[in-house]
Amino acid sequence: MSSEARTDAGSVETDRSFDPDDGLLVAEDLTKRFGGLTAVDDLSFAVREREILGFIGPNGAGKSTTFNCITGRYPPTAGEVYYRGERVTGAPAYEMVTRGLARTFQAFRPFEDRTVLENVRTALVPNELFSTSGLRGETRAEAIELCDRVGLGDALRRMPDELSHAGMLRLELGRAMATEPELLLVDEPFAGLAGSEIEQVSALFEELREAGTTLIVVDHNMRGLLRLIDRAIVISFGELIAEGTPEEIKSDPAVQEAYLGGEV
Amino acid sequence: MAGETERLSWGELLNPLTMGPIQQLGLLGVAGLFVVPVVAPPIRTIQLAGALFFATWVMSWDFVSGYTGEISFGHALFFGVGGYPSGMLNLHLGVDPWIAAPLGALTAAIAGLLIGFPSLRVKGPYFSLITLVAPLIVISVFRFSPDLTGGELGLVSVGRVEKLSAIGPIPSPGIDPFAGYYLALAIFLLSAVVFIAITRADAGVVFTAIRADEVALAATGKNPAKFKLFAFVVSALVGGFAGAMYGHSIGGFSPSELLALVVSIEVIIAAILGGMGTITGAAVGGIVFHMLRVALRNADTVSIPFTGIEVELVIPLLGVPLGEIYLLLFGLVTLGFLFFLPEGIVPRAGAEWRRRRSPEGEAVPDGGETAGVLAVHAWLDELRDLLGGDRR
Numbered sequence: 245m246s247s248e249a250r251t252d253a254g255s256v257e258t259d260r261s262f263d264p265d266d267g268l269l270v271a272e273d274l275t276k277r278f279g280g281l282t283a284v285d286d287l288s289f290a291v292r293e294r295e296i297l298g299f300i301g302p303n304g305a306g307k308s309t310t311f312n313c314i315t316g317r318y319p320p321t322a323g324e325v326y327y328r329g330e331r332v333t334g335a336p337a338y339e340m341v342t343r344g345l346a347r348t349f350q351a352f353r354p355f356e357d358r359t360v361l362e363n364v365r366t367a368l369v370p371n372e373l374f375s376t377s378g379l380r381g382e383t384r385a386e387a388i389e390l391c392d393r394v395g396l397g398d399a400l401r402r403m404p405d406e407l408s409h410a411g412m413l414r415l416e417l418g419r420a421m422a423t424e425p426e427l428l429l430v431d432e433p434f435a436g437l438a439g440s441e442i443e444q445v446s447a448l449f450e451e452l453r454e455a456g457t458t459l460i461v462v463d464h465n466m467r468g469l470l471r472l473i474d475r476a477i478v479i480s481f482g483e484l485i486a487e488g489t490p491e492e493i494k495s496d497p498a499v500q501e502a503y504l505g506g507e508v
Numbered sequence: 509m510a511g512e513t514e515r516l517s518w519g520e521l522l523n524p525l526t527m528g529p530i531q532q533l534g535l536l537g538v539a540g541l542f543v544v545p546v547v548a549p550p551i552r553t554i555q556l557a558g559a560l561f562f563a564t565w566v567m568s569w570d571f572v573s574g575y576t577g578e579i580s581f582g583h584a585l586f587f588g589v590g591g592y593p594s595g596m597l598n599l600h601l602g603v604d605p606w607i608a609a610p611l612g613a614l615t616a617a618i619a620g621l622l623i624g625f626p627s628l629r630v631k632g633p634y635f636s637l638i639t640l641v642a643p644l645i646v647i648s649v650f651r652f653s654p655d656l657t658g659g660e661l662g663l664v665s666v667g668r669v670e671k672l673s674a675i676g677p678i679p680s681p682g683i684d685p686f687a688g689y690y691l692a693l694a695i696f697l698l699s700a701v702v703f704i705a706i707t708r709a710d711a712g713v714v715f716t717a718i719r720a721d722e723v724a725l726a727a728t729g730k731n732p733a734k735f736k737l738f739a740f741v742v743s744a745l746v747g748g749f750a751g752a753m754y755g756h757s758i759g760g761f762s763p764s765e766l767l768a769l770v771v772s773i774e775v776i777i778a779a780i781l782g783g784m785g786t787i788t789g790a791a792v793g794g795i796v797f798h799m800l801r802v803a804l805r806n807a808d809t810v811s812i813p814f815t816g817i818e819v820e821l822v823i824p825l826l827g828v829p830l831g832e833i834y835l836l837l838f839g840l841v842t843l844g845f846l847f848f849l850p851e852g853i854v855p856r857a858g859a860e861w862r863r864r865r866s867p868e869g870e871a872v873p874d875g876g877e878t879a880g881v882l883a884v885h886a887w888l889d890e891l892r893d894l895l896g897g898d899r900r
Contacts, residue, residue: 317723341729353724355717357882366717367728373738375710423729 264326266290268427268458269314269345274323276306276313276482283309284320285482291427291460296453298469298476298490299462302502306482307462308350311429315347316340327427338371346425348416350432350462354404360415361400364390367422387422394418394448410441417448427458434468442468465503466490478502530858534788541693550685554758555802556795557685560692561754563794564699565771566778568747570790571703572739574779574879575712577719577886578627579636583747583775585623585643588767590616590748595669595761596656605672609752616748617741624740628733632890643772647763662762663755672756681757688758695753696791699746703787706742715739716785716879719886770835774801777842783852785879792854797838804834850881 262270267290276284283306291297301307313320319334326332327343335343355363365387369375377383391397394414399407407415413433420428430449434442449459449472463469466476469490476493478486480502486493493499520526524535541560545553569583594612597603603611623642627635650657658665671682672691681691706712714735717725722732755761765771774797782793849856 315727336731337723337726338729338731341727346729347727349724349727353721353727355720355724357716357720362713366713366725369710369713369728369730371730371734373711373735377710419724419728 260288262288262290264324264331265329268293268328269460270326271310271314272324272326274310274313274325275321276309276318277321283482284313286323287479287482287484288323289477289484289487291458292475294453294456294458295474296449296459296461296472298466298473299460299479300466300469300476300493301464301479303464305464305479307464307479308431309482310479311347311431311460311462314340315345315429341423341425342371344424344426345429346420346423346427347429348413348420348431348433350435352404352412352416354412354415354419356404359401359403360396360407360418361387361391363404363415364418364422367419390418390422394421395444409436410438410445413437413445417445421452425457427460428452429460429462431462432464433461434463437468446472466493470494530861537792538697541696545686545689553685553689555799557689557692557758558754558802559795559798560689560696561750561759562775562778562798563791564696564750565747566775566782566790566794566797567699567703567787568743568750569775570779570784570787571707571746572743573776574785574787574790574883575707575715575719576736576739577632577883578736578739579632579639579883579887580623580772581636581640581776582643582769582772583639583743584767584769584771585639585646586616586619586744586747587751587754587771588643588646588763589619589751590744591751591755591761591766592650592657592663594752595663595755598756599663599667599669600656605670605752605756609672609749609756612752613745613749616751617745619748620740620742620744621737623744624737627736627740631894632887633894636887640769640772643767643769647767650763650767658762660763662760662765664760664762669755669761672753691753691757695750699750700787700791702742702746707787711735711738716882719883774835774838777838779852780842780850780880781845781852783854783856783880784883786852786855789852789854789880793852796853801834801838804837846884850884852880855880 262272264270264272269291270289272288274284274287275282285306287306287310299307299310312318314325316335316337316339324331324333325335327340327345332340332343355366358366361384365383368377368383368386368390370377388397388400391400394417396411396414396418399411402411404412404415417430417433420430433445437445446468449461453459461469461473469476473490475488476486476490477484478493478496478499485498485502486496488496524532527535541556544556548556565583565587568586569580573579573583590612592612593615594605594608597608597611598605623639626638630638651659653659655666657663663669671680674680674687679687681687707715714725714730714732717728717730718732718735725732751766755766759765775794778793778797779790780793781797782791783789845852851859
């Protein structure tokens with residue numbers, strides 16, 4: 245319906261709208277208010293299949309709130325969310341995962357009471373009351389393989405609080421990947437990572453995309469994101485201010501203003 | 509790695525010879541329970557039957573609260589809501605106890621569903637308050653209809669509730685101590701098998717993950733609400749069934765036996781002493797607690813080894829007979845446990861055993877903190893959240 249709005253990057257129309265089928269994930273006029281505070285304001289965007297989308301905005305711009313609304317942590321005040329053309333507005337978190345949308349948490353949320361391996365194994369356990377896959381060791385091999393993939397092969401028996409910051413991120417990723425997502429939402433993965441770690445994690449994301457996964461990478465700036473993402477959406481104070489390729493975003497005056505000529 | 513990840517068959521899992529020494533010890537204990545009535549005097553047999561019913565209730569509490577961390581302060585509700593309808597069906601409508609008891613269990617399961625629902629919306633400590641109030645409401649309602657319920661005094665004040673009848677050569681469990689004991693043992697073992705099977709299967713992993721982090725659990729595609737309600741329904745069903753069978757065999761139907769706050773508290777204390785979040789700890793804790801309580805209640809002439817009191821079993825200075833203050837004693841012991849042995853007897857004994865066998869110190873899979881400690885921590889964290897603490 246509004247394909248020109250998305251291709252014509254840099255000049256974002258305020259009243260653009262999307263069809264539910266315009267992408268793998270479509271948010272339409274998404275709004276979230278907490279009391280008098282409008283954290284997300286009439287936000288619309290679409291995520292295309294197999295892209296790596298950067299979702300960028302200064303701290304407090306409403307990035308996490310947007311994705312908490314989409315992933316079922318809490319329902320939006322207004323607006324709609326579509327996944328694969330189906331309306332999923334306000335669907336509970338576990339249902340979004342079942343549909344294929346997994347997420348990581350910016351403030352890591354491992355199960356503190358169990359090892360790295362058991363954390364991933366817990367994610368592999370099916371959403372069924374009567375299931376014995378774990379008892380007979382069926383999920384164990386799969387969990388070990390996932391830990392290897394995210395680079396935690398040497399830390400299987402560690403407790404989460406013994407992991408480094410990068411290790412915790414890897415655990416978040418491993419646990420999310422265990423749900424076999426089509427769309428993986430990664431919340432602020434690069435904050436607090438060293439340069440080499442950023443490269444390793446970026447390589448993992450590219451590997452996932454090669455395997456057919458769509459990714460949304462949330463970050464508060466574009467550092468480390470430039471080479472990774474295909475496209476970016478920038479929000480500020482809950483509103484969309486720019487959309488386009490990384491180069492287009494970098495030269496966008498609205499973006500520069502939002503960051504006060506800062507770290508873009 | 510291949511050797512580590514091979515699939516186990518059910519035969520391998522359930523073969524007693526290949527089990528760990530602790531599991532073997534447990535099976536030996538179960539075997540011991542079968543022999544007890546043969547060697548013990550009938551009065552002990554009856555007391556032990558009571559202990560088995562009580563242990564079943566403790567396990568039913570541990571199944572929900574020890575595993576999911578949704579701490580129930582009023583689990584006696586389920587024992588009463590299982591027991592009373594069964595007794596009343598028999599007393600007022602003449603339904604046979606063998607049929608009335610399963611119906612009572614179903615009533616309890618419905619109560620489990622009703623109590624489980626608030627746990628989906630209300631956080632830890634607030635939910636605990638709901639469970640605390642619920643049985644008080646039921647007791648108050650009972651007081652308003654003494655013709656039906658007998659009020660404070662129980663069904664015995666309305667009329668005679670039938671005991672479970674004899675089946676063929678097996679005498680009535682309400683009359684014959686042997687029959688009563690083996691009925692209690694059958695219910696205890698059946699409950700233990702149900703609870704252990706569920707908590708050792710994948711559902712147990714999900715239960716403990718609810719306790720650890722419900723939001724993170726939902727982010728792995730599990731519906732926490734479904735698992736919580738399931739835990740409550742199964743717990744109430746088993747606890748309620750045990751309540752009904754208790755009333756129709758060795759016990760009665762009165763608030764002090766099935767509904768009172770003190771019953772709920774005793775169940776929690778026994779679970780803490782035995783070890784929360786283990787089922788086996790709850791079973792051991794329940795049996796030991798009940799037998800100690802019986803011993804203390806009857807302790808007017810007998811000597812109690814660890815208190816050093818020999819003949820006069822009256823608390824010095826206070827002049828109170830020991831039998832009257834057993835709950836105070838247990839309360840003090842529980843306080844001591846919470847400070848010095850919060851994980852409970854059974855998990856500590858297991859950890860000691862493993863430590864002695866491999867003194868070089870293998871990594872403890874649970875980070876040194878056991879289920880009970882974690883459940884209490886999770887509950888306190890939620891309390892801190894509610895009161896505006898600094899977590900998150």
